[in-house]
Amino acid sequence: MRHLCLTVQYDGSGFHGFQVQNQGVRTVQGELEKALETVMGESVRVTGAGRTDAGVHALGQVVSFWSRGTVPTERLPLALNSLLPADVVVTDAKDVGSSFDARRSKSFKTYRYLLDLGRYPNPITRHYALHYPHRLDLEKIREGIAALPGEHDFAGFAATGSTAGQGARGTVRFMRQAQCDYLPPGPLSMPGDDQRLLAFTFSADGFLYKMVRLLVGTLLEVGSGRRPPGDVAALLQGGRAVLAVPAHGLCLLGVEYEEFPA
Amino acid sequence: MRHLCLTVQYDGSGFHGFQVQNQGVRTVQGELEKALETVMGESVRVTGAGRTDAGVHALGQVVSFWSRGTVPTERLPLALNSLLPADVVVTDAKDVGSSFDARRSKSFKTYRYLLDLGRYPNPITRHYALHYPHRLDLEKIREGIAALPGEHDFAGFAATGSTAGQGARGTVRFMRQAQCDYLPPGPLSMPGDDQRLLAFTFSADGFLYKMVRLLVGTLLEVGSGRRPPGDVAALLQGGRAVLAVPAHGLCLLGVEYEEFPA
Numbered sequence: 001m002r003h004l005c006l007t008v009q010y011d012g013s014g015f016h017g018f019q020v021q022n023q024g025v026r027t028v029q030g031e032l033e034k035a036l037e038t039v040m041g042e043s044v045r046v047t048g049a050g051r052t053d054a055g056v057h058a059l060g061q062v063v064s065f066w067s068r069g070t071v072p073t074e075r076l077p078l079a080l081n082s083l084l085p086a087d088v089v090v091t092d093a094k095d096v097g098s099s100f101d102a103r104r105s106k107s108f109k110t111y112r113y114l115l116d117l118g119r120y121p122n123p124i125t126r127h128y129a130l131h132y133p134h135r136l137d138l139e140k141i142r143e144g145i146a147a148l149p150g151e152h153d154f155a156g157f158a159a160t161g162s163t164a165g166q167g168a169r170g171t172v173r174f175m176r177q178a179q180c181d182y183l184p185p186g187p188l189s190m191p192g193d194d195q196r197l198l199a200f201t202f203s204a205d206g207f208l209y210k211m212v213r214l215l216v217g218t219l220l221e222v223g224s225g226r227r228p229p230g231d232v233a234a235l236l237q238g239g240r241a242v243l244a245v246p247a248h249g250l251c252l253l254g255v256e257y258e259e260f261p262a
Numbered sequence: 263m264r265h266l267c268l269t270v271q272y273d274g275s276g277f278h279g280f281q282v283q284n285q286g287v288r289t290v291q292g293e294l295e296k297a298l299e300t301v302m303g304e305s306v307r308v309t310g311a312g313r314t315d316a317g318v319h320a321l322g323q324v325v326s327f328w329s330r331g332t333v334p335t336e337r338l339p340l341a342l343n344s345l346l347p348a349d350v351v352v353t354d355a356k357d358v359g360s361s362f363d364a365r366r367s368k369s370f371k372t373y374r375y376l377l378d379l380g381r382y383p384n385p386i387t388r389h390y391a392l393h394y395p396h397r398l399d400l401e402k403i404r405e406g407i408a409a410l411p412g413e414h415d416f417a418g419f420a421a422t423g424s425t426a427g428q429g430a431r432g433t434v435r436f437m438r439q440a441q442c443d444y445l446p447p448g449p450l451s452m453p454g455d456d457q458r459l460l461a462f463t464f465s466a467d468g469f470l471y472k473m474v475r476l477l478v479g480t481l482l483e484v485g486s487g488r489r490p491p492g493d494v495a496a497l498l499q500g501g502r503a504v505l506a507v508p509a510h511g512l513c514l515l516g517v518e519y520e521e522f523p524a
Contacts, residue, residue, distance in 0.1 A: 010385055011388070086383070089384070122271060122351070123272055123273045124273050
């Protein structure tokens with residue numbers, strides 16, 4: 001048996017999330033397993049590093065799987081991409097040790113949440129950024145976000161009812177990075193539209209269910225003056241965030257494992 | 263009668279081009295006229311600055327129209343956006359003089375063509391950039407592109423059979439800017455993926471049919487060594503470009519008029 005991992009990008013707009021569900025809905029895992037079955041000549045079950053929700057995108061999702069298939073590792077991306085639909089792309093394949101697990105091996109995941117601050121929504125970013133045409137005080141947001149780096153109990157930023165069965169570490173996570181910056185316009189916006197795309201970036205050794213969307217929702221309340229910046233630190237001590245932003249602004253940028261694969 | 267102009271953005275992926283056609287296909291003009299009819303209370307015919315093809319996007323298209331409708335100009339964007347589908351957005355409305363014509367008034371249009379140079383296509387840019395996973399010599403491209411600024415007869419970069427009836431100036435156009443640069447990754451690519459999105463930008467006082475796509479096609483032949491850079495200058499003297507790149511990498515960035523509206 002070989003143990004392999006793939007790096008995967010997808011446009012989440014057309015998927016009911018990453019994970020295979022009971023109903024016959026379209027999922028990233030389902031598309032990957034269908035393509036792998038053809039390429040590997042046997043049914044394959046993949047484990048994803050992050051179980052992204054419906055509408056969430058990925059530029060660096062990682063999945064691992066076991067297989068007896070004989071296709072050389074370096075040929076896997078091309079073979080799979082020739083079968084996959086255009087909204088899922090495999091960018092890398094690696095052999096990994098038997099103890100590796102895309103979901104459970106120690107790693108840092110990086111998520112980014114995008115806002116389109118334009119007065120009217122840019123039609124080209126509409127599936128990748130939340131249109132938010134309201135005034136935001138970036139200094140207040142940064143004051144609030146400064147409370148996040150470090151090891152904290154993030155239970156206040158988890159969806160209600162999702163914190164049972166978190167294992168030994170419970171709801172404690174180590175956040176390595178939390179920041180909020182304008183993104184250069186890049187390919188989707190007008191050149192010169194420099195303060196239009198606002199990106200929240202979070203890197204941590206794990207995320208609770210809806211954690212990024214509740215963090216951004218709370219930080220938008222802070223930025224619009226409906227909550228003081230100190231509420232972010234307070235919610236790490238107790239209480240519960242209530243506002244979660246929609247899924248489509250969220251993207252799993254990447255997963256870095258402590259051990260191979262890098 | 264009022265004479266008005268609108269600035270319009272659209273994701274061209276879901277349209278059979280800008281211009282209304284005989285068959286009942288979905289066009290940008292058709293969607294705009296439908297929304298205007300409701301808002302203005304009468305049937306309206308719009309003239310677009312650039313008649314973009316199926317799949318071509320716009321971040322700064324301009325359209326003009328006459329109407330007896332009484333909605334205040336400053337309320338038009340919001341009123342129209344509440345009726346328009348999510349892939350067309352009106353970002354500005356202005357009153358213009360009776361002699362103005364979005365298509366015929368003297369202007370500079372700027373088009374950008376995007377390439378995704380990644381080994382595998384980024385699924386999030388797939389509708390906005392041509393995947394081109396081949397080696398390109400940027401210096402050769404820039405040597406070729408340097409022939410374009412200035413006043414030239416661009417007949418060699420027009421689709422066959424499209425150059426009849428061009429009016430007094432025939433196929434001569436003044437190109438103000440022609441350049442090729444990497445775009446910062448922005449919202450669609452991995453941070454740090456700095457040499458992945460290549461943008462061709464052309465600004466001229468008019469474009470012949472398929473001119474940008476034939477220019478980029480020829481420059482890709484130059485960049486991949488299949489043609490010498492001197493061929494670009496030669497095609498301004500005679501002969502005809504043959505390779506046109508697909509529509510979906512193209513975007514009308516903006517239109518600047520000599521006279522109001524700016």
